[in-house]
Amino acid sequence: MPEEPLEKEQETEEIEAPPASAEAPARMLSIGVSPHIRDKDTTTGIMGWVILALLPVTVYGIYMGGLSAFIVVLMSIVGAVATEAGIQRLRHMPVTILDLSAVLTGLLLGLTLPPKLPFWIPLLGGAVAIALGKQIFGGLGHNIFNPALVGRAVIFVSYSKYMTTSYLATPKAPLITSQSIKAINSVTGATPLAAQGLVRKGELTISASRYYKPLLFGNPWGCIGEVSAVLILVGLAVLLYKGLVDWRIPVCYVGTVVILSWILGMDPLFAALAGGLLIGACFMATDYVTNPMTAWGKVIFAVGCGVMTTILRFYSNLPEGVMFAILFMNGLTPLIDRYVRPVPYGVRALRRMEAEAEKLGDAA
């Protein structure tokens, strides 16, 4: 009998001893693989900043477009987020709508739609954007095409009647006198790019410079996100300041369009400001997932976008070409990434060294 308590005592000692001894707490230190510190930026943070950069133009677009514009933006966000959550549920994956990427896709889609659309079209567009544009490829980071533009392309083709007629009739912009807009409208009744198409054919005479002010500060003919070039550039400035996008894409894209349009006889400043070029170059083409990874790859991508946009603008039935141009170059991105790669440190030097050694060997 006396053995039993002794055994128990030993047992309790064994259990209690580790925390008391010097060894035990030390074994509870955290370990990990280097680096042991990380940058503060996260995916959610980046998405949040892009949304923030889009806010000025969104707010102004909704102000100009009124309630219907608000519903369009809201519905495309709802469509995108609900689809993301639904598909992730179905796939038994963690639901990641809180990373804001679906919100951003929905917002971008909404900004590329005309303000007077019936509510179910943006809803459908948001759903298509996420389902066919993103989740079908495996979700964030795996898609080939810009999801917002996939959604827009589908509804653009399916409901082209709505897409081309749901623009604002009367402008409501603080800096623009409605007389000047009315004056232009009374001449053309068409969107600026379409009007300039007619000008080129000689069917119309209206100077491109008459459009500068509305395009910069209050464009009634465009989509919700095309209302003001200035506010888009403000958003771009935020992204560049935070180091979130590479300057090469907007600069090379817009630059290419400007130069080619100028060669083809269009007013270059008008070419830069009109249509969806700025929002496309600043917010669509710069989408991380669907543009090349390297600096030179980005340049090729952006110049390609510019060339395609100009070709579509000048030589197709479409008044605008930004959407299809970006989608086209998205498709080429894997190819660009395959062939445009940085030469690692020391690889050129090694080749040079080997060539020299060979020469020496030949000489000997």
Added chain:
Amino acid sequence: MGLTDNIKRALFTRGGVHPPANKLAASVKISDGPNPERVLIPLTQHVGSPCEPLVEKGEKVLVGQKIGDSEAYISAPVHASVSGEVASIAKFTHPSGRDALAVEIISDLEDTPAEGIAPAPDPLGMEPGDIRARVREGGIVGMGGAAFPTHVKLNPPSDKRIELLIVNGAECEPYLSADYRLMVERAQDVLHGARIISRAVGAERIVVAIEQTSPAAISAMRDAAGSGGEEVFTLPAVFPQGAEKTLIKTITGRDVPSGKLPMDVGALVDNVGTCAAVSELFLTGMPLVKRIVTVAGDGVTGRGNLRVKVGTLVRDVIDHCGGLEGGLGQVILGGPMTGLSQYTLDVPVTKATGGIVVLSKESIISEEPGHFTCIRCGRCVRHCPMNLMPYLLGSYSDAGMWEELESVYINDCVECGCCAYICPTKNPLVQLIKVGKEGYSRRKRKMETLKKDKEEKSLEESNA
């Protein structure tokens, strides 16, 4: 730096990151570390073959007495850092995480030096061969963290000429300030050591490279150089500026060829700590038994730059600095970008330990995805100092595509950690790359043996 330079850098420069410097101990003078009663001196503290123990259990040893050595060329002897009695020679936890043979010495706290420890009378007049022999016997290794035996670096093959000695004072790791203090307080020693090294390799030009964020070190080294002819080169402050290849590129504008050594471009890089150790060895005769260790971080009460005896347990050093603060966090030997985190405090400080960084529980990174997720932001590509495509290295490794890893130059990766640091999805890129390197080399070995077997087989068949 002009405005145009700044714009140019913002638009075009790639490579490297800017983690918060957190040089908490930079203003603290070097002081003596603890006087431990027990030290564990690992027989492997360097790149190369492990040493064989030269002492036995129960033997009395003195400070500076050689207690381990190896016949191998790439190796460095180890010496007793205290006087006392050998308690055991056994396997103990090594900072690398594996258990390794170490000599356990119970100190008599007297620090009696061994016999025969005497300064070299005229080190700058010595023959290169004699300098190398002395450096080898002194057990000197690269003190920047890699711990490559210095005598090997001082002995380039006869067809390579070393023209330039770069004294590496770029302490780009956050928190660490040991090299900085060394340059500020002992500039003459650093230069003296550099002169001895340059004498050994015949380098005509000595460049001391210091980051622009350390003006005190720059002026101290400039003053010490005086009219001696050594140049002080001001480096941009970016991590990993102190990495050998990056450093050579910045100073000479030349790349070290892939898979080759600095000597292939006529350069030799030695850390300021190594230079100071060489100087001390020739001035006093005492081998490398102490090194300067920065203790800093928000998980430790005190901070400082301590002269620590090799073999002192991390526990003793942390206790000397007031102990852990706020419970158990993370203890990193080296800097937080490339250092090794330890699971126990009972690991010894080795010749390669430049810092003990203690992060509190709150500072430990907790968010890390369970699997490889990439949003293709391109930051890793932009920030890789070696111009690699880290996201491809990571995804190939994650998918087990070992054969593809060669096409993305996996062996050129220096594991500096910039990619993982900057990654917004917090992918463990360095871990994936380490795994990838292992998988790639294993596959390569396997393919080679398969090829060999096949050749032998066909040879047999043809013979038959």
